[in-house]
Amino acid sequence: MSAAPHTAAARIAVCGGGPAGLMAARLLQAAGHDVTVLEAAEAIGGLCRSREVDGYTFDLAGGHILFTKDRRVAAFWDELFADEPCVSSRRETRILHERGRFVGYPFENALGELPLEHNLECTEGVLRASIERDGTNEPASFQEWITWKMGAGVARHFMEPYNRKIWKCQDLHAMGTSWIAGRVPDAPLADVLRSSLGQTTQGYVHQAVFRYPLRGGFAAVHVRIARPLAGRIRLRHRVRRIEPAAGGRPGERGWQVDGERFDHVISTLPLHVLPDVLGGMDDGAAGAARRLQWRGLASYLFGVDREHVRPYSWVYLPHDWQGPANRITYLSNYSPNNAPADRGSILAEVTFEPGREPDIGAAGRRALAEALEGAGLLRAAALRASDAHRNPLAYIFYDRDFEAKRRTVLEHVDALPGFHALGRFGRYEYHNSDQCLAQAMDLVDRLLPALARGGGPLAPERRA
Numbered sequence: 001m002s003a004a005p006h007t008a009a010a011r012i013a014v015c016g017g018g019p020a021g022l023m024a025a026r027l028l029q030a031a032g033h034d035v036t037v038l039e040a041a042e043a044i045g046g047l048c049r050s051r052e053v054d055g056y057t058f059d060l061a062g063g064h065i066l067f068t069k070d071r072r073v074a075a076f077w078d079e080l081f082a083d084e085p086c087v088s089s090r091r092e093t094r095i096l097h098e099r100g101r102f103v104g105y106p107f108e109n110a111l112g113e114l115p116l117e118h119n120l121e122c123t124e125g126v127l128r129a130s131i132e133r134d135g136t137n138e139p140a141s142f143q144e145w146i147t148w149k150m151g152a153g154v155a156r157h158f159m160e161p162y163n164r165k166i167w168k169c170q171d172l173h174a175m176g177t178s179w180i181a182g183r184v185p186d187a188p189l190a191d192v193l194r195s196s197l198g199q200t201t202q203g204y205v206h207q208a209v210f211r212y213p214l215r216g217g218f219a220a221v222h223v224r225i226a227r228p229l230a231g232r233i234r235l236r237h238r239v240r241r242i243e244p245a246a247g248g249r250p251g252e253r254g255w256q257v258d259g260e261r262f263d264h265v266i267s268t269l270p271l272h273v274l275p276d277v278l279g280g281m282d283d284g285a286a287g288a289a290r291r292l293q294w295r296g297l298a299s300y301l302f303g304v305d306r307e308h309v310r311p312y313s314w315v316y317l318p319h320d321w322q323g324p325a326n327r328i329t330y331l332s333n334y335s336p337n338n339a340p341a342d343r344g345s346i347l348a349e350v351t352f353e354p355g356r357e358p359d360i361g362a363a364g365r366r367a368l369a370e371a372l373e374g375a376g377l378l379r380a381a382a383l384r385a386s387d388a389h390r391n392p393l394a395y396i397f398y399d400r401d402f403e404a405k406r407r408t409v410l411e412h413v414d415a416l417p418g419f420h421a422l423g424r425f426g427r428y429e430y431h432n433s434d435q436c437l438a439q440a441m442d443l444v445d446r447l448l449p450a451l452a453r454g455g456g457p458l459a460p461e462r463r464a
Helices: 021-030 071-080 116-132 141-166 189-196 218-228 270-277 281-292 362-373 402-413 434-452
Strands: 011-015 036-039 050-053 055-060 087-089 095-098 101-104 209-212 242-244 256-259 261-263 264-267 294-305 313-317 327-329 342-354 385-397 417-421
Touching: 011 256, 011 261, 021 036, 021 218, 021 242, 021 264, 021 434, 036 116, 050 218, 050 385, 055 294, 055 313, 055 342, 055 385, 071 218, 071 434, 116 141, 116 189, 141 342, 141 385, 256 264, 270 281, 270 402, 281 402, 294 362, 342 362, 362 385, 402 417
Parallel strands: 011 036, 011 264, 095 313, 264 417
Antiparallel strands: 050 055, 087 209, 095 101, 242 256, 256 261, 294 342, 294 385, 313 327, 327 342
16 A cells, blocks of 8 residues: 655554554554554554463464455565465364264355264255245344254254354344354355265355464564554553544544544544543443443463374364363464474363453363363363463454444444544454454545645545
Protein backbone atom coordinates (compact mmCIF):
# COMPACT_ATOMS: atom_id res chain seq x y z
CA MET A 1 0.00 0.00 0.00
CA SER A 2 1.57 3.28 -1.04
CA ALA A 3 1.62 6.36 1.13
CA ALA A 4 -0.77 9.15 0.15
CA PRO A 5 0.54 12.71 0.03
CA HIS A 6 -0.77 15.01 2.72
CA THR A 7 -0.57 18.62 3.78
CA ALA A 8 -0.72 18.12 7.53
CA ALA A 9 0.02 15.11 9.70
CA ALA A 10 -2.90 13.97 11.80
CA ARG A 11 -2.36 12.91 15.40
CA ILE A 12 -3.97 9.50 15.74
CA ALA A 13 -4.46 7.38 18.84
CA VAL A 14 -4.76 3.64 18.26
CA CYS A 15 -6.34 2.07 21.33
CA GLY A 16 -5.19 -1.55 21.43
CA GLY A 17 -2.05 -3.26 20.15
CA GLY A 18 -3.54 -6.37 18.59
CA PRO A 19 -3.24 -7.28 14.90
CA ALA A 20 -5.84 -4.82 13.62
CA GLY A 21 -4.57 -1.86 15.63
CA LEU A 22 -0.92 -2.52 14.80
CA MET A 23 -1.67 -2.88 11.10
CA ALA A 24 -3.62 0.39 10.98
CA ALA A 25 -0.86 2.17 12.93
CA ARG A 26 1.85 0.84 10.61
CA LEU A 27 0.05 1.99 7.47
CA LEU A 28 -0.86 5.41 8.85
CA GLN A 29 2.68 6.05 10.07
CA ALA A 30 4.02 5.03 6.66
CA ALA A 31 1.75 7.71 5.19
CA GLY A 32 3.39 10.33 7.43
CA HIS A 33 0.91 10.61 10.26
CA ASP A 34 1.72 10.89 13.96
CA VAL A 35 0.51 7.61 15.48
CA THR A 36 0.47 6.50 19.12
CA VAL A 37 -0.52 2.95 20.07
CA LEU A 38 -1.93 2.51 23.59
CA GLU A 39 -1.83 -1.10 24.82
CA ALA A 40 -3.08 -2.19 28.24
CA ALA A 41 -0.98 -5.38 28.46
CA GLU A 42 2.75 -5.70 29.02
CA ALA A 43 3.20 -6.92 25.43
CA ILE A 44 1.61 -6.29 22.05
CA GLY A 45 -0.31 -8.88 20.08
CA GLY A 46 -3.68 -9.30 21.78
CA LEU A 47 -4.95 -12.82 21.09
CA CYS A 48 -1.91 -13.55 18.89
CA ARG A 49 0.81 -13.50 21.55
CA SER A 50 3.35 -16.28 22.17
CA ARG A 51 5.95 -17.05 24.82
CA GLU A 52 8.81 -19.47 25.35
CA VAL A 53 8.48 -22.14 28.08
CA ASP A 54 11.36 -24.57 28.74
CA GLY A 55 12.33 -24.57 25.07
CA TYR A 56 8.72 -24.81 23.83
CA THR A 57 6.91 -22.05 21.96
CA PHE A 58 3.45 -21.44 23.42
CA ASP A 59 0.78 -19.54 21.46
CA LEU A 60 -1.35 -18.06 24.20
CA ALA A 61 -4.77 -18.14 22.55
CA GLY A 62 -4.98 -21.33 20.56
CA GLY A 63 -3.24 -22.58 17.46
CA HIS A 64 -3.25 -19.72 14.96
CA ILE A 65 -2.25 -20.26 11.35
CA LEU A 66 -1.55 -18.09 8.32
CA PHE A 67 -4.16 -18.57 5.61
CA THR A 68 -6.25 -16.05 3.73
CA LYS A 69 -8.45 -15.54 0.72
CA ASP A 70 -7.40 -11.87 0.60
CA ARG A 71 -4.62 -11.30 -1.94
CA ARG A 72 -3.50 -8.10 -0.24
CA VAL A 73 -2.95 -9.89 3.05
CA ALA A 74 -1.15 -12.80 1.36
CA ALA A 75 1.18 -10.35 -0.43
CA PHE A 76 1.79 -8.48 2.83
CA TRP A 77 2.75 -11.69 4.62
CA ASP A 78 5.15 -12.55 1.78
CA GLU A 79 6.78 -9.16 2.22
CA LEU A 80 6.78 -9.40 6.00
CA PHE A 81 8.61 -12.75 5.99
CA ALA A 82 10.76 -12.20 2.89
CA ASP A 83 13.96 -12.78 4.89
CA GLU A 84 12.70 -15.97 6.57
CA PRO A 85 9.92 -17.79 4.71
CA CYS A 86 7.25 -19.42 6.83
CA VAL A 87 6.74 -23.16 7.17
CA SER A 88 4.05 -24.49 4.82
CA SER A 89 1.91 -27.40 6.02
CA ARG A 90 -0.97 -29.36 4.63
CA ARG A 91 -3.98 -29.11 6.90
CA GLU A 92 -4.68 -32.45 8.55
CA THR A 93 -7.66 -31.93 10.82
CA ARG A 94 -9.52 -34.66 12.68
CA ILE A 95 -12.39 -35.24 15.10
CA LEU A 96 -11.91 -37.76 17.91
CA HIS A 97 -15.17 -39.66 17.48
CA GLU A 98 -14.40 -42.61 19.74
CA ARG A 99 -11.27 -43.55 21.64
CA GLY A 100 -8.66 -44.34 19.00
CA ARG A 101 -10.98 -43.42 16.10
CA PHE A 102 -10.07 -40.13 14.41
CA VAL A 103 -12.38 -39.09 11.57
CA GLY A 104 -11.99 -36.29 9.06
CA TYR A 105 -13.20 -32.73 9.42
CA PRO A 106 -15.68 -31.39 8.43
CA PHE A 107 -17.68 -34.23 10.00
CA GLU A 108 -20.18 -34.60 7.17
CA ASN A 109 -17.30 -34.89 4.66
CA ALA A 110 -16.06 -38.06 6.38
CA LEU A 111 -19.16 -40.10 7.24
CA GLY A 112 -17.64 -43.25 5.73
CA GLU A 113 -14.98 -43.21 8.45
CA LEU A 114 -17.63 -43.63 11.18
CA PRO A 115 -18.85 -46.94 12.56
CA LEU A 116 -21.42 -48.30 10.11
CA GLU A 117 -24.44 -47.65 12.34
CA HIS A 118 -23.38 -44.03 12.91
CA ASN A 119 -22.72 -43.56 9.21
CA LEU A 120 -26.20 -44.80 8.32
CA GLU A 121 -27.84 -42.66 11.02
CA CYS A 122 -26.03 -39.52 9.85
CA THR A 123 -26.58 -40.16 6.14
CA GLU A 124 -30.30 -40.78 6.65
CA GLY A 125 -30.53 -37.60 8.70
CA VAL A 126 -28.78 -35.51 6.03
CA LEU A 127 -31.14 -36.85 3.34
CA ARG A 128 -34.25 -36.27 5.47
CA ALA A 129 -33.12 -32.74 6.29
CA SER A 130 -32.48 -31.99 2.63
CA ILE A 131 -36.00 -33.10 1.70
CA GLU A 132 -37.84 -31.54 4.64
CA ARG A 133 -36.24 -28.10 4.46
CA ASP A 134 -37.11 -27.63 0.78
CA GLY A 135 -38.99 -24.34 0.57
CA THR A 136 -38.80 -23.65 4.31
CA ASN A 137 -37.24 -20.60 5.92
CA GLU A 138 -33.98 -20.83 7.81
CA PRO A 139 -34.71 -21.19 11.56
CA ALA A 140 -33.86 -18.34 13.91
CA SER A 141 -32.18 -20.52 16.56
CA PHE A 142 -28.92 -22.38 16.15
CA GLN A 143 -30.37 -25.55 17.72
CA GLU A 144 -33.15 -25.72 15.13
CA TRP A 145 -30.73 -24.77 12.33
CA ILE A 146 -28.44 -27.72 13.07
CA THR A 147 -31.20 -30.29 12.54
CA TRP A 148 -32.79 -28.31 9.67
CA LYS A 149 -29.48 -28.19 7.82
CA MET A 150 -27.62 -31.36 8.83
CA GLY A 151 -30.16 -33.78 10.23
CA ALA A 152 -30.54 -35.54 13.57
CA GLY A 153 -27.55 -37.90 13.20
CA VAL A 154 -24.89 -35.26 12.54
CA ALA A 155 -26.53 -33.16 15.26
CA ARG A 156 -26.25 -35.96 17.84
CA HIS A 157 -22.78 -37.22 17.00
CA PHE A 158 -20.97 -33.93 16.47
CA MET A 159 -22.72 -30.59 16.06
CA GLU A 160 -24.70 -30.49 19.30
CA PRO A 161 -22.05 -31.79 21.74
CA TYR A 162 -19.25 -29.79 20.14
CA ASN A 163 -21.13 -26.52 20.08
CA ARG A 164 -22.42 -26.93 23.63
CA LYS A 165 -18.83 -27.44 24.71
CA ILE A 166 -17.16 -24.61 22.80
CA TRP A 167 -19.88 -22.01 23.45
CA LYS A 168 -20.55 -23.12 27.04
CA CYS A 169 -24.22 -23.05 26.19
CA GLN A 170 -26.35 -26.03 27.11
CA ASP A 171 -29.43 -24.68 25.32
CA LEU A 172 -28.42 -23.92 21.73
CA HIS A 173 -31.85 -22.36 21.20
CA ALA A 174 -30.33 -19.33 22.93
CA MET A 175 -27.95 -18.81 20.02
CA GLY A 176 -28.80 -17.09 16.76
CA THR A 177 -27.56 -17.98 13.29
CA SER A 178 -26.07 -14.76 11.91
CA TRP A 179 -22.52 -15.99 12.49
CA ILE A 180 -22.82 -19.28 10.61
CA ALA A 181 -21.86 -18.19 7.08
CA GLY A 182 -18.14 -18.82 6.65
CA ARG A 183 -17.80 -20.35 10.14
CA VAL A 184 -19.73 -23.62 9.83
CA PRO A 185 -18.75 -25.85 6.88
CA ASP A 186 -21.51 -26.35 4.33
CA ALA A 187 -20.80 -29.51 2.35
CA PRO A 188 -22.81 -30.05 -0.85
CA LEU A 189 -25.19 -33.00 -0.62
CA ALA A 190 -23.25 -34.89 -3.31
CA ASP A 191 -20.06 -34.62 -1.22
CA VAL A 192 -21.88 -35.93 1.85
CA LEU A 193 -23.22 -38.92 -0.06
CA ARG A 194 -19.79 -39.67 -1.54
CA SER A 195 -18.28 -39.51 1.94
CA SER A 196 -20.94 -41.90 3.25
CA LEU A 197 -19.88 -44.41 0.60
CA GLY A 198 -16.26 -44.20 1.71
CA GLN A 199 -14.87 -41.38 -0.43
CA THR A 200 -13.79 -38.76 2.09
CA THR A 201 -14.22 -35.33 0.52
CA GLN A 202 -12.47 -32.10 1.34
CA GLY A 203 -14.09 -29.14 3.04
CA TYR A 204 -12.56 -25.71 3.73
CA VAL A 205 -10.46 -25.97 0.55
CA HIS A 206 -8.97 -22.51 1.09
CA GLN A 207 -7.31 -23.84 4.28
CA ALA A 208 -5.88 -26.95 2.63
CA VAL A 209 -2.37 -25.51 2.94
CA PHE A 210 -1.41 -23.02 5.62
CA ARG A 211 1.73 -21.26 6.78
CA TYR A 212 3.26 -20.58 10.18
CA PRO A 213 6.34 -18.58 11.24
CA LEU A 214 9.57 -20.57 11.43
CA ARG A 215 10.61 -18.90 14.68
CA GLY A 216 8.88 -17.08 17.51
CA GLY A 217 5.46 -18.67 17.25
CA PHE A 218 2.51 -16.82 15.80
CA ALA A 219 3.68 -13.73 17.66
CA ALA A 220 6.33 -13.31 14.95
CA VAL A 221 3.60 -11.84 12.76
CA HIS A 222 2.72 -8.90 14.97
CA VAL A 223 6.32 -8.43 16.13
CA ARG A 224 7.26 -7.84 12.50
CA ILE A 225 4.24 -5.63 11.85
CA ALA A 226 5.24 -3.45 14.79
CA ARG A 227 8.92 -2.98 13.87
CA PRO A 228 8.44 0.40 12.18
CA LEU A 229 6.46 1.57 15.21
CA ALA A 230 9.37 1.52 17.66
CA GLY A 231 8.88 4.33 20.14
CA ARG A 232 5.23 4.81 19.19
CA ILE A 233 3.80 2.00 21.36
CA ARG A 234 2.97 2.61 25.01
CA LEU A 235 2.59 -0.63 26.93
CA ARG A 236 0.73 -1.01 30.21
CA HIS A 237 -1.48 1.92 29.24
CA ARG A 238 -5.11 0.96 29.79
CA VAL A 239 -7.29 3.59 28.17
CA ARG A 240 -9.61 4.99 30.80
CA ARG A 241 -11.40 7.84 29.04
CA ILE A 242 -12.04 8.92 25.45
CA GLU A 243 -13.87 12.23 25.25
CA PRO A 244 -14.72 14.64 22.45
CA ALA A 245 -12.65 17.80 22.48
CA ALA A 246 -14.71 20.77 23.62
CA GLY A 247 -16.81 22.63 21.08
CA GLY A 248 -19.14 21.64 18.26
CA ARG A 249 -20.56 18.19 17.62
CA PRO A 250 -18.86 15.38 19.53
CA GLY A 251 -15.68 14.54 17.64
CA GLU A 252 -15.74 17.45 15.21
CA ARG A 253 -12.80 19.12 16.95
CA GLY A 254 -10.92 15.96 17.79
CA TRP A 255 -10.64 13.79 20.87
CA GLN A 256 -9.05 13.64 24.29
CA VAL A 257 -7.68 10.21 25.21
CA ASP A 258 -6.81 10.14 28.90
CA GLY A 259 -6.35 13.90 28.65
CA GLU A 260 -4.15 13.89 25.54
CA ARG A 261 -5.37 15.59 22.36
CA PHE A 262 -5.72 13.62 19.10
CA ASP A 263 -7.38 14.33 15.77
CA HIS A 264 -8.57 10.75 15.35
CA VAL A 265 -9.09 7.70 17.52
CA ILE A 266 -8.95 4.15 16.18
CA SER A 267 -10.51 1.97 18.85
CA THR A 268 -10.07 -1.79 19.06
CA LEU A 269 -11.49 -1.67 22.59
CA PRO A 270 -14.35 -4.14 23.04
CA LEU A 271 -17.69 -2.52 22.31
CA HIS A 272 -19.05 -3.69 25.66
CA VAL A 273 -16.50 -1.56 27.57
CA LEU A 274 -17.23 1.66 25.65
CA PRO A 275 -20.04 2.85 27.97
CA ASP A 276 -17.43 3.19 30.73
CA VAL A 277 -14.78 4.73 28.47
CA LEU A 278 -16.36 6.76 25.67
CA GLY A 279 -17.85 10.05 26.72
CA GLY A 280 -21.20 11.08 25.29
CA MET A 281 -22.69 7.66 24.45
CA ASP A 282 -26.46 7.79 24.29
CA ASP A 283 -28.42 5.56 26.64
CA GLY A 284 -29.69 3.21 23.92
CA ALA A 285 -26.22 2.51 22.50
CA ALA A 286 -24.69 2.16 25.96
CA GLY A 287 -27.38 -0.27 27.07
CA ALA A 288 -26.98 -2.37 23.93
CA ALA A 289 -23.19 -2.42 24.36
CA ARG A 290 -23.46 -3.64 27.95
CA ARG A 291 -25.72 -6.52 26.85
CA LEU A 292 -23.24 -7.93 24.34
CA GLN A 293 -21.84 -11.30 25.41
CA TRP A 294 -18.55 -13.11 24.95
CA ARG A 295 -16.54 -16.16 25.96
CA GLY A 296 -13.01 -16.46 27.30
CA LEU A 297 -10.37 -19.03 26.43
CA ALA A 298 -7.83 -20.84 28.58
CA SER A 299 -4.91 -22.34 26.63
CA TYR A 300 -2.79 -25.15 28.07
CA LEU A 301 0.60 -26.20 26.70
CA PHE A 302 1.87 -29.74 27.29
CA GLY A 303 5.38 -30.80 26.32
CA VAL A 304 5.36 -34.48 25.41
CA ASP A 305 7.60 -37.17 23.98
CA ARG A 306 7.51 -37.26 20.21
CA GLU A 307 5.62 -40.56 20.23
CA HIS A 308 2.51 -38.72 21.46
CA VAL A 309 2.47 -36.32 18.51
CA ARG A 310 0.13 -37.53 15.81
CA PRO A 311 0.50 -36.32 12.19
CA TYR A 312 -2.40 -33.91 12.56
CA SER A 313 -2.72 -30.14 12.64
CA TRP A 314 -5.50 -30.06 15.20
CA VAL A 315 -8.15 -32.38 16.62
CA TYR A 316 -11.68 -31.50 17.75
CA LEU A 317 -12.93 -33.06 20.98
CA PRO A 318 -16.73 -32.80 20.93
CA HIS A 319 -17.69 -35.22 23.70
CA ASP A 320 -17.81 -34.81 27.48
CA TRP A 321 -15.86 -38.03 28.07
CA GLN A 322 -12.88 -36.39 26.35
CA GLY A 323 -12.64 -33.74 29.07
CA PRO A 324 -13.26 -30.00 29.03
CA ALA A 325 -11.00 -29.14 26.06
CA ASN A 326 -12.87 -28.60 22.80
CA ARG A 327 -9.74 -28.77 20.63
CA ILE A 328 -6.08 -29.67 20.73
CA THR A 329 -3.38 -28.44 18.37
CA TYR A 330 -0.16 -30.34 17.67
CA LEU A 331 1.80 -27.12 17.76
CA SER A 332 5.15 -28.81 17.27
CA ASN A 333 3.95 -29.88 13.81
CA TYR A 334 3.64 -26.24 12.77
CA SER A 335 7.35 -25.45 13.03
CA PRO A 336 10.41 -27.53 13.99
CA ASN A 337 11.35 -24.73 16.38
CA ASN A 338 8.19 -25.00 18.49
CA ALA A 339 9.60 -27.83 20.64
CA PRO A 340 13.04 -29.19 21.57
CA ALA A 341 14.53 -31.95 19.43
CA ASP A 342 12.83 -35.35 19.83
CA ARG A 343 9.97 -33.72 21.73
CA GLY A 344 6.56 -32.44 20.76
CA SER A 345 3.86 -30.15 22.07
CA ILE A 346 0.10 -30.26 22.44
CA LEU A 347 -1.91 -27.08 22.91
CA ALA A 348 -5.36 -27.61 24.45
CA GLU A 349 -8.17 -25.05 24.44
CA VAL A 350 -10.90 -24.67 27.06
CA THR A 351 -13.51 -21.96 26.59
CA PHE A 352 -15.34 -20.42 29.53
CA GLU A 353 -18.11 -18.04 30.49
CA PRO A 354 -17.10 -14.81 32.24
CA GLY A 355 -16.95 -15.48 35.95
CA ARG A 356 -16.41 -19.25 35.47
CA GLU A 357 -12.71 -19.24 34.69
CA PRO A 358 -10.95 -22.63 34.71
CA ASP A 359 -7.91 -23.28 36.89
CA ILE A 360 -4.66 -22.65 35.00
CA GLY A 361 -2.41 -23.44 37.96
CA ALA A 362 -0.57 -26.69 38.55
CA ALA A 363 -3.69 -28.53 39.74
CA GLY A 364 -5.75 -27.35 36.77
CA ARG A 365 -3.04 -28.33 34.30
CA ARG A 366 -2.71 -31.75 35.91
CA ALA A 367 -6.47 -32.33 35.80
CA LEU A 368 -6.66 -31.42 32.13
CA ALA A 369 -3.68 -33.63 31.29
CA GLU A 370 -5.41 -36.55 33.03
CA ALA A 371 -8.58 -35.89 31.02
CA LEU A 372 -6.56 -35.92 27.79
CA GLU A 373 -4.91 -39.15 28.93
CA GLY A 374 -8.38 -40.63 29.37
CA ALA A 375 -9.03 -39.70 25.75
CA GLY A 376 -5.84 -41.52 24.72
CA LEU A 377 -3.94 -38.38 23.70
CA LEU A 378 -0.96 -38.24 26.10
CA ARG A 379 0.51 -39.65 29.33
CA ALA A 380 -0.09 -37.25 32.19
CA ALA A 381 2.74 -38.69 34.30
CA ALA A 382 5.29 -38.26 31.50
CA LEU A 383 4.88 -34.58 30.63
CA ARG A 384 8.09 -32.74 29.81
CA ALA A 385 6.63 -29.27 30.41
CA SER A 386 3.32 -27.55 31.05
CA ASP A 387 2.03 -24.01 31.09
CA ALA A 388 -1.30 -22.24 30.75
CA HIS A 389 -2.74 -18.81 30.02
CA ARG A 390 -6.22 -17.33 30.41
CA ASN A 391 -7.63 -14.95 27.81
CA PRO A 392 -10.65 -13.24 29.38
CA LEU A 393 -11.96 -12.28 25.95
CA ALA A 394 -11.67 -14.62 22.97
CA TYR A 395 -14.97 -15.39 21.23
CA ILE A 396 -18.09 -13.38 20.49
CA PHE A 397 -21.24 -15.10 21.78
CA TYR A 398 -24.06 -14.83 19.24
CA ASP A 399 -27.24 -14.81 21.26
CA ARG A 400 -30.61 -14.35 19.56
CA ASP A 401 -30.63 -10.53 19.66
CA PHE A 402 -26.92 -10.11 18.94
CA GLU A 403 -27.34 -8.40 15.57
CA ALA A 404 -29.81 -5.84 16.92
CA LYS A 405 -27.51 -4.96 19.83
CA ARG A 406 -24.42 -4.70 17.64
CA ARG A 407 -26.23 -2.57 15.05
CA THR A 408 -27.45 -0.14 17.73
CA VAL A 409 -23.93 0.36 19.10
CA LEU A 410 -22.21 0.72 15.73
CA GLU A 411 -24.81 3.13 14.36
CA HIS A 412 -23.88 5.40 17.25
CA VAL A 413 -20.08 5.10 17.22
CA ASP A 414 -19.78 5.11 13.42
CA ALA A 415 -21.56 8.48 13.36
CA LEU A 416 -18.85 10.10 15.51
CA PRO A 417 -16.42 12.13 13.35
CA GLY A 418 -12.84 10.99 13.84
CA PHE A 419 -13.75 7.88 15.87
CA HIS A 420 -13.16 4.56 14.11
CA ALA A 421 -14.09 1.19 15.64
CA LEU A 422 -11.87 -1.63 14.37
CA GLY A 423 -11.09 -5.30 15.01
CA ARG A 424 -12.78 -8.47 16.27
CA PHE A 425 -14.11 -6.96 19.47
CA GLY A 426 -13.80 -3.35 18.35
CA ARG A 427 -16.67 -4.06 15.94
CA TYR A 428 -17.86 -7.38 17.42
CA GLU A 429 -17.17 -9.20 14.15
CA TYR A 430 -15.84 -12.73 14.37
CA HIS A 431 -12.70 -12.14 12.29
CA ASN A 432 -9.62 -14.30 12.06
CA SER A 433 -6.28 -12.50 12.19
CA ASP A 434 -6.05 -12.19 8.39
CA GLN A 435 -9.49 -10.58 8.27
CA CYS A 436 -8.41 -8.16 11.01
CA LEU A 437 -5.47 -7.10 8.84
CA ALA A 438 -7.73 -6.72 5.81
CA GLN A 439 -10.19 -4.62 7.83
CA ALA A 440 -7.33 -2.36 8.95
CA MET A 441 -6.22 -1.96 5.33
CA ASP A 442 -9.76 -1.04 4.32
CA LEU A 443 -10.04 1.55 7.09
CA VAL A 444 -6.74 3.19 6.16
CA ASP A 445 -7.72 3.21 2.48
CA ARG A 446 -10.83 5.18 3.47
CA LEU A 447 -8.94 7.55 5.73
CA LEU A 448 -5.89 8.49 3.67
CA PRO A 449 -7.52 10.52 0.89
CA ALA A 450 -9.32 12.76 3.39
CA LEU A 451 -6.30 12.96 5.68
CA ALA A 452 -4.27 14.15 2.70
CA ARG A 453 -6.47 17.25 2.64
CA GLY A 454 -5.73 18.03 6.25
CA GLY A 455 -5.23 16.37 9.60
CA GLY A 456 -8.53 17.17 11.27
CA PRO A 457 -11.51 14.88 11.89
CA LEU A 458 -13.55 13.55 9.00
CA ALA A 459 -17.26 13.43 8.49
CA PRO A 460 -18.82 10.09 9.45
CA GLU A 461 -18.06 7.36 6.91
CA ARG A 462 -20.57 5.04 5.33
CA ARG A 463 -19.71 1.46 6.16
CA ALA A 464 -21.08 -1.69 4.63
